[in-house]
Amino acid sequence: MTIEGRAEPQAAARQSTLRTSNLGLVLRTVCAAPDPVSRADIAVSTGMTRSTASRLVDDLVSAGLVEEAERTAGPVRGRPATPLLPGRTAAALGLQVDAGRLAARVVDLGGRVVAERLVDGDWVGSDPGTTLDQVGGLAAVVLADVPEEMRLVGAGLALPGIVDAARGVLLRAPNLGWHDVRPADVLAAHLPAGLDAVLGNEADLAARTVAESAPGRPGAHRDFLYVSGQIGVGGAVVLDGRVMRGNAGWAGEVGHVCVDPDGPPCRCGSTGCLEQYAGRHALLAAAGLPRDASPDLLLDTAAAGDPRARAALDVARRALAVALASVLNVLDIPTVVLGGHLGRLATDLRPGLEDDLATRVLSARWRRPRIEAAGPDSAPAATGAALHALGDVLADPVGWLD
């Protein structure tokens, strides 16, 4: 594994703006395609000449950002076409800290998980330095597993709170009990020199894995509200495949939508927030189960006729209906994707939730809101953090050429 520093991308961009922009276009075309494309396909879809497209592909292949697969049977006449795929040797490190799980993952440009380590536990009220030291240790283990020929193009760290990404500061993560934490100071001891982990919000980054099935490849949904069921509840608004940042990058905090102003106090300082009903700890406590119980145990207990488990699920569903209807009324988005433990409860929650939304959303008569479950990934925000770093390469690959 080598760690890449980007050599003067601004200067390169000035030297040849058109080439820069066309290189990005070719790379994004290869990455966005659901099936391998040929140089000729790229020329057609980008409007470049065949020779320009071919030259740019060659540059990307040399840099390992695109790779050539085995030639398949081509047209009846002429040379068989060489199928092009996203490069397997370019990858990024994604880290995730939440109150119930630490994760470190390396994801390549094709979206494959190259190496990963996950640790479950309870980091509510934990010491930031100790916890970041743990995740840094995981990162070091994972990086040691990465093959020698792989180039690491960036890193990201997903945190369950509001972050100032530009300054590299976690401002506040209520469920961790952290505020004003600068992770780079601790992570530097574990990461290779020159590799800085860009901070992002856990739900924003997890939502990227729904919007993108692989780096630069459109996923199952492009306009949706993502609700991340963690120990608390996070969220992200995704419009046209892009996570809505808001004015300061703090948009999407659906877990702190108020469901009942007279409800229980929340760690954030408010009362009756959605996560006090639908967060994992709140839900399991209401069901009388230990707070490290799995969503499956909760479902099984309810299915076995336990009234507390059933009531906890119903309370969570009603709270979700109230909060989500409010958000859908304001945002006019047709789809909600449930992730984390809420995704694993989706089959139980969906029918009643969709009915409740049909009553509470003003426009439901014309377009009934739909509830979907995110995929079963156990650390989507770690993947999202890697997608974010890889997205920078897709946006402007010129700094990564040899």
Add this chain to the structure above:
Amino acid sequence: MTIEGRAEPQAAARQSTLRTSNLGLVLRTVCAAPDPVSRADIAVSTGMTRSTASRLVDDLVSAGLVEEAERTAGPVRGRPATPLLPGRTAAALGLQVDAGRLAARVVDLGGRVVAERLVDGDWVGSDPGTTLDQVGGLAAVVLADVPEEMRLVGAGLALPGIVDAARGVLLRAPNLGWHDVRPADVLAAHLPAGLDAVLGNEADLAARTVAESAPGRPGAHRDFLYVSGQIGVGGAVVLDGRVMRGNAGWAGEVGHVCVDPDGPPCRCGSTGCLEQYAGRHALLAAAGLPRDASPDLLLDTAAAGDPRARAALDVARRALAVALASVLNVLDIPTVVLGGHLGRLATDLRPGLEDDLATRVLSARWRRPRIEAAGPDSAPAATGAALHALGDVLADPVGWLD
């Protein structure tokens, strides 16, 4: 007054795309400037040559979209510059129907109200045909007041509900009790042939008057949540000066954010919606005042020590805090602009509301949300409907040249 049909704008655009785009740029530069600009100013700010800018200005002056004011004292040497202003002879008709007021207004390209008629009343549960006939009558009266030399470039109709603008249908306006109404069928009898009123949501259009102080001129705020206090409560999300449409154009329904799921039933079919506490009818009923009482009477009654009036204001304030905090947590917007009766109550509501938001908004410690009052305009959505029509001219003026 003449009614303008746009002659083949697509064909014109094809003939000279650059000229089209530069004409729009020059017109928008004149309209955006807070003070009159000269041909030389336009050349500098657009990067065009002086002669190109001057020729395009001449075309816009001929068409009445730009006008030349008296020459003022220019530089020490050389000809005095001719100050340029948005044309006074180009104007649009804005209509507004809400459950408590009908309005018709003609607004010119400089943002001046040329003529208007407002009628207050009670149109809750009214017959759509009869009411639209009334507003059509107002439109006819207003248009008769417009000077002969004025060119009418478009029209808009603001409605307090969710609309399908492309199909020209009001889908649902809970407080009017209307659904599936096609206003054009009734309005056609009153409006000049060829003048179709484009439908828009009342709060979306009122919010435009905050984002734009005149057609194309930036207003006091560019990123804000607009809350329109009417008989119910409407809303609009404005990002970078543009009203957020949402997936189907129905975004912004903050009046139907749920404040308390066990609260009173709302006309929309849900329960505990914000407008059940902060809408004008709800507020006045809670205060024991007649439902046509003014916001000033409510304030005076509360100031005189009447406990019901004070309690009604406090309930509205707490409901606004719950609903607005939820929206700000999801959207990460720093400013709320209160319009309609809520704007007139802003001085009373603001201190407590800002304190409540500081507790309930997750990011408030880093950026405390602010409450502002919209201006005193009594029919901002009518102006907004005209701004919308004038905005089409600013986007592409070529169809309006002689």
